[in-house]
Amino acid sequence: MRPLDEHDHEDFHGRAEEARDVAGMWKNNRLVVLHGGAGIGKTSLLCAGAAPSLRAEGADVLPIAHLAHRPPFPVAALAEYNPFRLAVLTAWYPRASPVHISELQIARFLRRNRRMDRFGEPLPLLGAIDGVEMLARRSDRHEQHRQRFLDDLATAMDQVPDLHLLLVVRDDALAEAVELGERLGQAPPAVYSLEPLKPEAAREIAAAPFPFARRSGAVIPEALVRELRTVRGSGVEQTTSRIQPVLLKLSLGSLWARLPGDTEIGAERLRAEVNVVLKHLCLQSLSTIAADHSLPVGSLLSWFRSVFGGPQGRAGVSAARACEGVPRAVVEAVQDSHLIRGRIRDGNLYYELLDPRLIEPIGQFDEGPVPSPYRPEPSARLRQAQRALSGGDFELARRHAEAAKRTCGEDDFRTCADATSFLGDIAYERGDLQTAVTRYREAAAIFEAIPDNAAVGWLLTGIGRILLMHDSKEAVQQLRGAASRLPHELSIQTALGRALWQSGRTRAAKAVLEDVLGRDSTNREALDVKRDVSGIAWK
Secondary structure (H helix, E strand, C coil): CCCCCHHHHHHCCCCHHHHHHHHHHHHHCCEEEEEECCCCCHHHHHHHHHHHHHHHCCCEECCCEECCCCCCCCHHHCCCCCHHHHHHHHHHCCCCCHHHHHHCCHHHHHHHCCCECCCCCECCEEEEEECCHHHHCCCCCCHHHHHHHHHHHHHHHHHCCCEEEEEEEEHHHHHHHHHHHHHCCCCCCEEEECCCECHHHHHHHHHCCCCCCCCCCCCHHHHHHHHHCEEEECCEEEECCCECHHHHHHHHHHHHHHCCCCCCCCHHHHHHHHHHHHHHHHHHHHHHHHHHCCCCHHHHHHHHHHHHCCHHHHHCEEHHHHCCCCCHHHHHHHHHCCCEEEEEECCEEEEEECCHHHHHHHCCCCCCCCCCCCCCCHHHHHHHHHHHHHCCCHHHHHHHHHHHHHCCCCCCHHHHHHHHHHHHHHHHHHCCHHHHHHHHHHHHHHHHHCCCHHHHHHHHHHHHHHHCCCCHHHHHHHHHHHHHHCCCCHHHHHHHHHHHHHCCCHHHHHHHHHHHHHHCCCCHHHHHHHHHHHCCCCC
């Protein structure tokens, strides 16, 4: 189930108070940390609630960035590649070239793109970064990039004094996110905790898709909220004080599809319907995770039921206990699927069932078949590949991208080309340069058929930059092809200058570099190449 975005502002219900609170904190503090469990609605609150309301007041609110975001651009074409910078700035400024983004400091980029008020003064600038657990924790693969991005972000906070930054993070990474406040020069940050829905908020959300409820005397919204708050076990019923938004929305979607406009539903049938929905959520999520990680689905179901299906699942189990028998990546995938949530207790990580209302349907796992893995349409599958790569899982990213490419329709050339190019990115980041070149060439052929001349040019640039490492003569041919398609892109001309120099054509290389520096005397890559070519520092 996707989060709401700004286009869903009219459908945003039940969180008006929280949206006002977050909007107020965001515009009144330089740094805010918004935290909550997986599936609690952090992204929806920000995208469909707080951000639109601030824009309506005239604030300069940048699009919400997520650290798993990847633009459809071959990363090998970049002279400098930082996945954190690329994710954030291409989301904040979607029309900007990834090449230009990679070349500038964040502060300079922000200053170049300011909006002014009617008096010519810059408006306060509000930016948000989602998925900050990827930034807050040490990265085995991108630690140097992470450190550089944090330094760059800290410089921006210092040099752009009216930048207001909001970081969105899961509960289990809250401490690390708060520590970023000191790194960014804003310790301590303001902190906002997003909790599950209160019953009255849940009733407001539940009533929205059932406009017939009050007219016909039906009480489906009230009854559904009551049912989702009811936990049964050992002959005892308990009522929880709050409701998880993801469970409410899934149940609403099912009832909306099944019930005609004038139907009421009895308590027992409603209980059965909710159990069907929640059981399907659990089984299909676990079936999908098992397929993604090449695990027997029966083994994963047994693990989940034994660890989280009883009282210990409600109380919480240690991370070590949760990871017995399955890789840590699987536990994280279960959390991402909104079945469990991580919490820090006494400095240690524990996992607990997302909501105790799941206990009853978990006990019904043996009744009926296991649903097939969920496989979304190709563009959504490609986004899954991007998230997997951002999490460091090359093989899962490759499988998702291959599936996205394989399932594209006959006329869906662009998604097919994007998936093929992304497969080149995966190979490039793995260090498999031969496969990266093969994939980029395949993608270029598809883009040529669309036709998309710029995309072909950037793919040729990526191929040329890779070939610079071992075949400079062929790199010259690829980069000349790129330059003919994108003649005004200085980064391509600079790479061509380097290729010419490496292939022994020093005079041609100097001519190309002089032209680049004549158009941009501060071009850092061109200055570096010029120094290498000339053997002297370039002033």
